[in-house]
Amino acid sequence: MTRPPVPPTIRPLDPHAINRIAAGEVVERPASAVKELLENALDAGATRIDVAIREGGRALIRVEDDGCGIRAGELPLALARHATSKTDGADLLDIRSFGFRGEALASLAAVARLSLASRVAGEEAAVIAAEGGRVAPVRPAALSRGTVVEIRDLFFATPARLKFLRGERAEAQAIADTLRRLAMAEPFVAFTLRDLTDGERLVIRLDAESPDLGDPREPLRRRLRAVLGRAFSDGALPLEAERDGHLLTGWAGLPTEARGAATAQHVYVNGRPVRDRLLLGALRAGYMDVLASGRHPMAALFLDCDPQRVDVNVHPAKAEVRFRDSDCVRGLVVGTLRRALAPLRPAPALAEELIEAARPEPWTFRPAPPSPRAVEAAFRAQAPALTSAFAEAMPPAAPWIAPEEVEAAHPLGAARAQLHGNWIVAETAEGLVIVDQHAAHERLVYERLKREMAEGPVRTQALLIPLVVELPEDEAQRLADAAPDLARLGLVVEPFGRGAVALREVPAILSGADGAALLRDAASALGEEGEGGGIGRRVDAVLSRMACHGSVRSGRRLRPEEMNALLREMERTPNAGQCNHGRPTFVALRLQDIERLFGRR
Numbered sequence: 001m002t003r004p005p006v007p008p009t010i011r012p013l014d015p016h017a018i019n020r021i022a023a024g025e026v027v028e029r030p031a032s033a034v035k036e037l038l039e040n041a042l043d044a045g046a047t048r049i050d051v052a053i054r055e056g057g058r059a060l061i062r063v064e065d066d067g068c069g070i071r072a073g074e075l076p077l078a079l080a081r082h083a084t085s086k087t088d089g090a091d092l093l094d095i096r097s098f099g100f101r102g103e104a105l106a107s108l109a110a111v112a113r114l115s116l117a118s119r120v121a122g123e124e125a126a127v128i129a130a131e132g133g134r135v136a137p138v139r140p141a142a143l144s145r146g147t148v149v150e151i152r153d154l155f156f157a158t159p160a161r162l163k164f165l166r167g168e169r170a171e172a173q174a175i176a177d178t179l180r181r182l183a184m185a186e187p188f189v190a191f192t193l194r195d196l197t198d199g200e201r202l203v204i205r206l207d208a209e210s211p212d213l214g215d216p217r218e219p220l221r222r223r224l225r226a227v228l229g230r231a232f233s234d235g236a237l238p239l240e241a242e243r244d245g246h247l248l249t250g251w252a253g254l255p256t257e258a259r260g261a262a263t264a265q266h267v268y269v270n271g272r273p274v275r276d277r278l279l280l281g282a283l284r285a286g287y288m289d290v291l292a293s294g295r296h297p298m299a300a301l302f303l304d305c306d307p308q309r310v311d312v313n314v315h316p317a318k319a320e321v322r323f324r325d326s327d328c329v330r331g332l333v334v335g336t337l338r339r340a341l342a343p344l345r346p347a348p349a350l351a352e353e354l355i356e357a358a359r360p361e362p363w364t365f366r367p368a369p370p371s372p373r374a375v376e377a378a379f380r381a382q383a384p385a386l387t388s389a390f391a392e393a394m395p396p397a398a399p400w401i402a403p404e405e406v407e408a409a410h411p412l413g414a415a416r417a418q419l420h421g422n423w424i425v426a427e428t429a430e431g432l433v434i435v436d437q438h439a440a441h442e443r444l445v446y447e448r449l450k451r452e453m454a455e456g457p458v459r460t461q462a463l464l465i466p467l468v469v470e471l472p473e474d475e476a477q478r479l480a481d482a483a484p485d486l487a488r489l490g491l492v493v494e495p496f497g498r499g500a501v502a503l504r505e506v507p508a509i510l511s512g513a514d515g516a517a518l519l520r521d522a523a524s525a526l527g528e529e530g531e532g533g534g535i536g537r538r539v540d541a542v543l544s545r546m547a548c549h550g551s552v553r554s555g556r557r558l559r560p561e562e563m564n565a566l567l568r569e570m571e572r573t574p575n576a577g578q579c580n581h582g583r584p585t586f587v588a589l590r591l592q593d594i595e596r597l598f599g600r601r
Contacts (some may be wrong), residue, residue, distance in 0.1 A: 026107040029165055030057025030154055031174035033108055037149050038182050038544060039098030040105075041065035044147065047208060048190045051179060054197050056171030057160070058154055070118040074128035075138050079130055081106040098272060105149075109133060111156045111161070118147040132157035141397075166224040168197070176203055177263075180227045181273045184300060187223035203210060217249070222301055224251060228264060231257060232298050235348050239281055239301070241336040244328050246305045248336055253298030255290040255578050264298040269310060271302075275319045279303070282330045289446075289540065290575050292582030301333065305582055317475025342574035346433075346588030354587055411571055412586070415563035421555040424563050431590040437558065438569055439579035445509060446547035446580050447573050449489070451505075453543070458490030460505040467503040467515040468496050475523035476501050485539055489546065491522065510546060521545035544580040550594040 027033050034051060041049045044067025052414040054060035070078055077083045081103060104108035108114050109130035119125035119141075127141035127537030155161040165171060176193060183191045183206050193204040206226055217238075225233035238253035252263070266280045279301070287297045311322040323329045412435070413428030452458045471479070479486070480495045503515045510518065525541035558566070570576040570585070579585055 025059060026103050027111060027154075029174065030061060030171050031178045032114075033057065033061055033151060033154065034063070034175050035178045035182070036104035036108070037061070037063040038179065040149075041067055041147070042182070042186060042189065044068050046146065046189060050194070051175075051190045052196055053172060053175055054195070056165075056168035056197075057175055058165065058168070058171070059152065060196065061151040061154065062148065064146065064148045069120040069145065069147055070116075070122065071120050072118075072138055075116060075118065075126055075128040078134060079105050079109045079114075079128065079135050097334075107407055108151055108154075109135065111157045113152040113156065115143045115150040116147070117143050117150075119143045119145055121145065171198075172203075179204060183297045184220075184223055184227050185268050185271050185273060185302070187219040199383040213296065221251070228298065228300070231349050232264070236298070236300075237340045237431055239324060239336050239340055241332060241339075243332045245309065246303060246325075246329055246332055246383065248301065248303050248332050250299065250301040252286075252301075252337055254345075254347050254349070255287065255295075255297065255341070255582055256289075256350055256584050258291055258297050259584070260295065262296040262533035263298065266300045268300075268302045269312070269321050269550075270307060272312065272318065272321075274321055276321050278323065278326055278330060278447065279333060282333035283337070285330075285483060286334045287341070289544075289580070290341055290578040290582060295582055299337075303329065308360075324362070344573075344576050346586070347577070347584060350584055350587045351589050351593050354589065384535055410567065412567040415560055415567060418558055419565060421557060424558070424566070426567060428564075428588070431588065431592075431594060433586050433588050435567065435570070435586040436579075436583075437556075437563075437566060439583055440566060440585040441583060442547050442579045443576050444569050444573050446544055447575065448509060449507065449543050449547060450540075452490075452509075453488060453539075460490045460492065461508045462505050463512040463515070466538045469516045469519045471501045471523060473499045473522065475520075477525065478526050479519065479523050482542075486522065486542065489539065491518070491542075491546070493519065497512055507546065513546075518546060521548070547580055 010206065014053050026036065030053070034053075034057065038051070040050060041063060044065060046067035047068050050064045052060065052062040055088035083106075105114070105116065110133040113132075114130045116128060116129075117125060117127035125141040125143035126138050126549075127143075128138045129136045155165075172195060179191055183189070183204075187209040188211070190208040191206045192202065195201045195203050206223070221233060224236075230335060232251070232253050235254045235257060238461070239248060239250045239252055239253070241248050254557060262280070265280060267274055267276060267283070269276070269279075281382060283297065283299055283301065291297060309324045311324075312318055314320045314322050379423035411428070412433050413426040415424055415426045417425045418437075419425060422437055424437050426433040426435065449458065475596050476499050479493055479501050483493055486493055490505065490510075491503070492505035493501045493503050496502040501519060503519055506513065506515060506518065522542045525545045577585060
């Protein structure tokens with residue numbers, strides 16, 4: 001008979017080990033340390049914050065602020081775990097500050113060499129130091145105001161963490177992104193970031209914005225322009241909506257300004273920057289029908305609500321939140337974005353790109369010397385005896401035909417020409433518009449199909465002879481499984497043996513489309529979305545593919561009345577500025593832009 005194993009002894013961990021373990025949840029990399037120190041400075045009421053780093057924050061992080069400071073007698077408590085001035089812990093749902101857990105400084109003191117100097121107005125300055133969790137006594141210091149936190153040799157006490165850090169440049173970039181993210185929510189605070197690795201280099205300088213009594217949102221818009229660039233600020237759509245005590249404000253970038261990565265999506269809850277899956281998912285859903293696959297919108301969204309409606313105590317890093325009414329928040333974000341994106345509007349960036357692409361290379365005209373024959377002809381033309389005969393030989397001037405009056409009431413103006421069978425050129429009161437007829441009509445058909453489906457059964461056209469289409473077995477099975485959903489779209493299919501389906505009815509709007517290609521695209525769309533895409537997304541994906549088959553093809557010549565009808569319908573249709581794949585449907589050029597193109601301005 002074998003003896004049972006001896007149970008291990010349970011014993012408490014050493015306090016220093018506890019601090020180092022806990023530090024791993026709060027301080028993952030140098031940017032995490034900078035975030036915690038910046039939030040402390042903002043909670044202290046700072047109006048100016050200066051950050052200096054060396055070697056991507058590994059060797060040095062120094063944060064100076066002009067906030068209220070910390071009393072000398074409370075400096076040891078500032079480095080103790082779970083000691084904070086932000087809350088008394090009675091109500092952890094009523095959080096109105098960035099910090100509240102009392103872990104940041106204690107965690108940094110446990111894994112680095114930390115120095116904390118501070119001065120409260122009317123009192124003497126003091127400094128306290130810590131190394132690997134061991135805290136030294138408080139000493140007098142020389143400091144005019146505020147607080148200076150200096151961290152050296154980050155993670156020296158936990159060398160294993162150093163192996164997981166990225167390169168120096170990547171860590172420095174992460175710090176810069178962290179500072180910008182917080183600076184966007186605090187336009188009245190000045191921020192600077194300096195890199196001391198090789199000399200001293202100013203990386204970021206953001207001056208404090210002045211209040212604007214005429215438009216309270218103007219300081220925030222100017223700060224966003226300084227951080228995200230002029231292209232975003234000039235073209236972004238302002239947002240403002242409220243639902244059940246949740247107020248959403250901010251700016252949403254045009255679909256044409258989308259990027260290849262989700263690095264320009266900034267979401268704030270009660271002024272706190274978060275990377276919340278609910279909000280980011282709602283942001284993607286708001287742009288679902290107007291972005292190409294793999295593209296990500298630019299946006300800065302600010303959601304404000306009663307702190308009791310949101311729990312920020314979800315994770316030590318405070319990057320996630322939990323809403324009491326998550327459905328309300330998601331609906332508010334999605335609905336506000338879709339309403340803002342629906343109206344037809346030109347994208348300023350597209351006009352700039354067109355001008356730059358069409359701008360000729362600089363050149364200097366150097367006339368060639370005239371030939372002897374040309375000189376002789378010139379003398380003959382200028383001879384007095386030939387002047388009157390030459391004038392009599394000139395044909396009379398052609399009568400001036402005034403162009404048709406521009407339909408200024410229409411944003412897309414009046415069609416004047418069609419180029420290369422796809423580009424409609426329209427004259428507007430302020431310039432001209434170039435429309436991609438295939439992309440524009442594709443959007444119109446898509447929106448019409450969605451509208452018909454929402455209002456009731458889609459009008460269908462029965463095929464005189466059912467069309468049997470052979471497909472790979474998995475695609476045929478996919479269509480058979482989705483037959484009820486496809487029938488709602490006006491696409492009536494049924495299995496027809498192994499690896500084949502029969503198409504019996506098509507939407508009336510697509511009566512002339514290639515039925516076999518339509519089924520193949522529908523099967524492909526269902527496969528791309530998968531079962532996890534949800535019924536709504538799968539239906540929209542199929543509708544988008546169907547709309548492509550029912551749109552005007554490139555190369556088809558349109559009559560003037562057809563072109564104008566297309567323009568008028570674009571003006572009435574939501575999201576007509578982009579096709580189903582996220583490409584722009586038109587480019588607008590103002591007269592000033594055209595004059596710039598020809599060097600007249």
